[in-house]
Every structure is written in structure tokens, then in C-alpha cells.
Amino acid sequence: MSSRKLSRITNIWSKVVKGEGGKIFSRIVIEATETFEPVIRNRNGGVLLKADGVVPNMPEGSIEVNDGLVREVLLNQAGPGLTEVSVHLHHPAEWRMEVAEGIPFRTIITLDRSFISELFQGRIIVIDPGHGGEDTGARGPVNLVEKNVVLPISLNLKELFEQAGAQVILTRSKDEKVSFKSRATVARDAGADLFISVHTYSNSDSKVGGTAVLYANSCRESLEAAVLVKEELVKKLKLADRGFKERKKHYLLQGVPDIEVEVVTITNWVEEGLLRSPTIHKKAAEGIFNGVKNYFAAAAQRHEVLL
Ligand SMILES: [Zn+2]
Known part of the structure; x- marks a missing residue:
């Protein structure tokens, strides 16, 4: 067991953004109080992020997005100190994840909107x-x-x-x-x-x-x-x-x-x-x-x- 301080997810928000070359992306940002190491993979045509040593500090459940690509983001505590964030999509899409150190600590999932x-x-x-x-x-x-x-x-x-x-x-x-x-x-x-x-x-x-x-x-x-x-x-x-x-x-x-x-x-x-x-x-x-x-x-x- 790590002695690291438990991190708390305080906010999740999303936005459609323009990236390099004018390409359009859906961006999901997960804000937390402390640094953690997210594990992320494809699941059911969407994306599942597992965060160990993390608890939600906001209401669990569905955050409706409906931006044409992302249907919703689901936040739930899957076990003691284990939180899952699953991203449900309307269409399959390529994605990448980055983290940004700082306060808050941000986990950023960027999804390709080429399909649209x-x-x-x-x-x-x-x-x-x-x-x-x-x-x-x-x-x-x-x-x-x-x-x-x-x-x-x-x-x-x-x-x-x-x-x-x-x-x-x-x-x-x-x-x-x-x-x-x-x-x-x-x-x-x-x-x-x-x-x-x-x-x-x-x-x-x-x-x-x-x-x-x-x-x-x-x-x-x-x-x-x-x-x-x-x-x-x-x-x-x-x-x-x-x-x-x-x-x-x-x-x-x-x-x-x-x-x-x-x-x-x-x-x-x-x-x-x-x-x-x-x-x-x-x-x-x-x-x-x-x-x-x-x-x-x-x-x-x-x-x-x-x-
Ligand atoms: Zn009229």
C-alpha cells in the first residue's frame, strides 16, 4: 500500500476544442486534489480510466455531455480508494491521455472527432x-x-x-x-x-x-x-x-x-x-x-x- 495522500476528484468537465491543423477534438478534463497515476484502456467502444488512491469528491453518476461524440462520462467509486471514470461514446474514436501536474492535478482525455x-x-x-x-x-x-x-x-x-x-x-x-x-x-x-x-x-x-x-x-x-x-x-x-x-x-x-x-x-x-x-x-x-x-x-x- 502506498502511503501517498488520497487524491480527490473535484471536477470533471468537457469541451470541444480546435487543435493543431484546425482538427477538432472532444476534451475531457478530470481535476483532482493530488497527483495519481491513471490507468486507461478501451472498453465497450469507449474509454475506461481507473484511478487507484483516488476517491470522488463530487456526486457520482452520469455527467451528460452529448457533444456529438461523447455521450456521457460516468464517475463511480469501484472499491475502497478506487475510482472509475468511463467515457461513453456515440461513435468509436481514437483518444490519447495526458496528465498536467499542478493544483488541481489534471487528467486530460482528448478524443478525435474525425468521424464527425x-x-x-x-x-x-x-x-x-x-x-x-x-x-x-x-x-x-x-x-x-x-x-x-x-x-x-x-x-x-x-x-x-x-x-x-x-x-x-x-x-x-x-x-x-x-x-x-x-x-x-x-x-x-x-x-x-x-x-x-x-x-x-x-x-x-x-x-x-x-x-x-x-x-x-x-x-x-x-x-x-x-x-x-x-x-x-x-x-x-x-x-x-x-x-x-x-x-x-x-x-x-x-x-x-x-x-x-x-x-x-x-x-x-x-x-x-x-x-x-x-x-x-x-x-x-x-x-x-x-x-x-x-x-x-x-x-x-x-x-x-x-x-
Ligand atoms: Zn415563426
């Missing part, structure tokens, strides 16, 4: 922030207007898609009125892989709330994207699931699959309040991003089966 970059490489995505200019869209009980919240959500989403390697076109990037014709024409002329309209839902009953996604009828890709985006968005926002709605395919979009995301309900008291914070703009973008990633992953898998 490959899915987005060469993709053209049109993001369509609803309304704009004199067309304010819906209004919340304390006067927040839809046009002003769908734009920051869309800008966050653009950043995530671009970071993953896609080409993104916004139908508006400021507070201006844009006709549906020109929004759709942009997508059609660019030969977009997906057209995503970003809206909020409104209802005369301020108790009604939640997230929904609309899809174009007669378009299988539209429905598939809607299913996957709604699933991930509900996971991220944890608001009521209002389901799917079918709507007419707009002839101007021709072959471009399109969805309309009703991110939250602006007329709901609580959700209007949430919308005032940049946190929910970022979370909403992350949810939509994860759904679109799953949509492209499903398409890639189908392609592989056909080959």
Missing part, C-alpha cells in the same frame, strides 16, 4: 432564421419577439456546422425581411443537402410549451431529419416533446430536404424567460447539430450498405 468531420465534409447546409425586419414573428408574454431569438440560435448552429467542416449559408444574418422565395431559392441554387428553418412555437395558452419539428410531406429525408433532430433537441433542452407535424413541401425547394424546428414555445412564460439567456441558444444549436449529425451518419451507413 467526415460526415460533414462537402455538405452544404442552409440555415433559415425565421422572420426578420417588420415581420417580428410571435411575441412572448413579456414581449420577447421570435425574430430576435431565432437569429442567435442560427448563428450558434452555423458555428457548429462550420467547425465540423460543412459549408453553411444563412438566409439572413441580420434583422431584415427576407421573402420565402429568396430563402428557398438560395437553398435550391446551392444544391443544399438540408434546409433548416429555425422558429419558435406560439400558442394562445401561455401554459402550453415544448419543442416540435415540422417536416415536408412526401419527402422521406425530411421526415428522417425531423425525427433525429427532435430526438436530440428534446434531449438537450429537456422541455415538453410536442412531436412532429407534417407540412406541405414547398415547390421552390424542389429536391432539398427541409425541416422547420420549433425550438421552444415563446408564448410560454417559462420558456420565454429561458430564451433570454444565451445558454439556451447554444443548447438548442447543439441539439439540432447532434440530430443533423445522426441524419448524415444514417445516410452514410445506408450508402455503405449499398456499396
Whole structure:
């Protein structure tokens, strides 16, 4: 038995970071009070870290990440002075571990997000922030207007898609009125892989709330994207699931699959309040991003089966 002082894990956090050559990684940082020697290996398509002489000094259990690659990080004490940190992934990934001496002592697991970059490489995505200019869209009980919240959500989403390697076109990037014709024409002329309209839902009953996604009828890709985006968005926002709605395919979009995301309900008291914070703009973008990633992953898998 070592006489070394027991180390305590005080914090675990994760971030998507840009590394050398612009490559994107998921980084998980485990902070502890004292130096220890982590043992790390692959397990069940993820990563398992064993830390001897270490105890958790934070709640055990799942830390949800859902950054497109890392699903969650599980912290648990496996025995006396033995702590396990397991990283669960959506897709297999290469990883490396480093330690950084200091206070706190940091164990850093860096995971390769190439799988995601490959899915987005060469993709053209049109993001369509609803309304704009004199067309304010819906209004919340304390006067927040839809046009002003769908734009920051869309800008966050653009950043995530671009970071993953896609080409993104916004139908508006400021507070201006844009006709549906020109929004759709942009997508059609660019030969977009997906057209995503970003809206909020409104209802005369301020108790009604939640997230929904609309899809174009007669378009299988539209429905598939809607299913996957709604699933991930509900996971991220944890608001009521209002389901799917079918709507007419707009002839101007021709072959471009399109969805309309009703991110939250602006007329709901609580959700209007949430919308005032940049946190929910970022979370909403992350949810939509994860759904679109799953949509492209499903398409890639189908392609592989056909080959
Ligand atoms: Zn709208």
C-alpha cells in the first residue's frame, strides 16, 4: 500500500476544442486534489480510466455531455480508494491521455472527432432564421419577439456546422425581411443537402410549451431529419416533446430536404424567460447539430450498405 495522500476528484468537465491543423477534438478534463497515476484502456467502444488512491469528491453518476461524440462520462467509486471514470461514446474514436501536474492535478482525455468531420465534409447546409425586419414573428408574454431569438440560435448552429467542416449559408444574418422565395431559392441554387428553418412555437395558452419539428410531406429525408433532430433537441433542452407535424413541401425547394424546428414555445412564460439567456441558444444549436449529425451518419451507413 502506498502511503501517498488520497487524491480527490473535484471536477470533471468537457469541451470541444480546435487543435493543431484546425482538427477538432472532444476534451475531457478530470481535476483532482493530488497527483495519481491513471490507468486507461478501451472498453465497450469507449474509454475506461481507473484511478487507484483516488476517491470522488463530487456526486457520482452520469455527467451528460452529448457533444456529438461523447455521450456521457460516468464517475463511480469501484472499491475502497478506487475510482472509475468511463467515457461513453456515440461513435468509436481514437483518444490519447495526458496528465498536467499542478493544483488541481489534471487528467486530460482528448478524443478525435474525425468521424464527425467526415460526415460533414462537402455538405452544404442552409440555415433559415425565421422572420426578420417588420415581420417580428410571435411575441412572448413579456414581449420577447421570435425574430430576435431565432437569429442567435442560427448563428450558434452555423458555428457548429462550420467547425465540423460543412459549408453553411444563412438566409439572413441580420434583422431584415427576407421573402420565402429568396430563402428557398438560395437553398435550391446551392444544391443544399438540408434546409433548416429555425422558429419558435406560439400558442394562445401561455401554459402550453415544448419543442416540435415540422417536416415536408412526401419527402422521406425530411421526415428522417425531423425525427433525429427532435430526438436530440428534446434531449438537450429537456422541455415538453410536442412531436412532429407534417407540412406541405414547398415547390421552390424542389429536391432539398427541409425541416422547420420549433425550438421552444415563446408564448410560454417559462420558456420565454429561458430564451433570454444565451445558454439556451447554444443548447438548442447543439441539439439540432447532434440530430443533423445522426441524419448524415444514417445516410452514410445506408450508402455503405449499398456499396
Ligand atoms: Zn415563426
